[in-house]
Amino acid sequence: MIFSLYSNRLFFRLFIFLVTSYACTIQGGIWASEVVSQPIQKLPLDRTKHFEWHKGVxxxxxxxxxxxxxMRRLGADVSPRGYMKSKYVGTCAGSTQDEVIAAIEDSGFVAFPANQLSILDLKLIDMPFIAFVRNSKGSDRYNHWITADYDKEAGLFRVFENGLPSYTASSAGLMARWSGSGIFVSRKGESPLLPLYAIRFAYLMVLVLIIFASMTVVSLLKTHFHPSDTVISLTRLGVMLSLMVVLILFFFGDLANCDTGVSGSIAAHASSFNEVYLEEVMHQFAPTETLLIDAxxxxxxxxxxxxEAVNIPVNASEEDIKKYLHGLPRDTRIVVYCQSELCNYDTTIAQQLTAIGFRNVSVAKKGIYEYLANKSKSS
Structure with a gap:
């Protein structure tokens, strides 16, 4: 009995992994083929035009x-300057959850901290939400706060960060950064707890329906075909898994932007990149084939x-990087360099590029300091 339960759980996890991977491969492949079909000679980059970079988040x-x-989304007239105090920003690392809650409640609003949330919760609860996220998809730590509102008409989240211009994010893009925890903000007398409980109850009812459907199918199978116990068990498991996968993908998935979520999720773990020497890159440099980035x-x-290089500074925001490289084929060869062999700015930008979806990113083994020194010696 114990072995049977363990096998079922293992089979379930393997099935979910295969279905999700297959869906991501299909969506990512379609999206990639559309972008790569653009001729690489038409790289949409004007190397002579100055780009106004916003600082990172x-x-x-x-x-x-x-x-x-x-609070502004709820009509309050407040300014961040009024909260630049040790009570609300305790250390140079930023605000804790309690400090953010104090800032909200001292202003006459109500804060509801919550964790283990799903993206569906944020879609269904009509309240401003402060999400605890990684400060970029390339980061491996959750250490940043953002405000996210769901736009039902557009089917996208509007994200506000550090006073920068707001931008939209897909469900997959937000999930790639989000920890699943945060703070709902409301006026007095309003609470997100009732909608949350209602959503959880709906999850339970869906699970009951799945079990009932699987039992119905097995009952019909017994009546008409008289199968063995093994076939019955496999059928019940198969029906339950199929229904659960369909419902999970329908309610929680974002197949249209699956590639964004996958690339964003793996970017934090991309700590090592292919290393090249600037001398070799410059010797074979072709502006229509290689994008050289100074970080x-x-x-x-x-x-x-x-x-021959373009500048994407290490403190550039991810949205600015997206705008700057908009339309660039995702398989373009990109080489990133920084000051010296000890500098890691190139790795930071390489992680950002991986998060955006670029697949052929390398970093210079040594920086421009060593390159110019070797060049002066040889001349």
Whole structure:
């Protein structure tokens, strides 16, 4: 009996993995083929045009900004400056959950912390939500606060971060960063608890219906075919698994943006990239085949950046990187370099690029300092 239960659980996990992987492969393959079909000679990058980079979304004030944004969505006239106090931002690492809650409640609103939430919860509960996320898809730590509102008409989330211009994110894109916990914000007298309980009750009812459907199918099978006990057990398991997979993909999945979620999820674990030498890259450099990126800050790039390179500074926001590289084929060869062999800015930008969906990203084994030094010696 114990072995049978264990086998069923193992089979269930394996089945879910295969179905999800297959769906992601199909969606990702379709999306990739559409992008790659563009001629690489038409890289939509004007190397001479200055791009106005916004700073990245890290920093200690994300909790204060998120609390203010949530309250503004409810009509409050508040400014982040009023919350730049040690009571609300305890350390240089940022605000804890209790400090964000204090900022909200001191302003006359109600905060409801919650965890183990699903993306469906955020879609169904019509309240501003402060989500605890990774500060980028390339990060491996949850250390950042954002405010997310679901737009039912567009089917997308509107995300507000650190006072930067808001942007939209798909369910898969948000799930790739989100920890599943956060804070609902409401006016006094309103509570998200009732909708949450209703959603949980609906989950239970769906599970009961799945079990009932599987029992009905098995009963019909027994009546008409008289199968063995093994066939009955496998049939019951198969029906339950099939119905659960369909419901999970329908309610919680985002197949249209599956590639975004997958690339965003694996980016945090992409700590090592193919390493190349700048000398080799420059010797074979072709601007229509390779995109060379300087990951240093703008002032350093202006001082001695390579003419063949473009600048994506290490503190650039992910949305700006998306805008800058919009339309670029995702299999374009990209090489990222920074100041020296000890600098890790190139790895940071490479992780961001992986999160966006680029699949052919390398980093320079040594930086521009070593490259220019070797070049001066050889000349």
């Amino acid at each position: 890290g920093g200690s004030l994300c909790g204060a900004y998120s609390a203010c944004t949530a 240093r800050r703008e002032v350093d790039f202006a001082y001695n950046g390579l003419a």
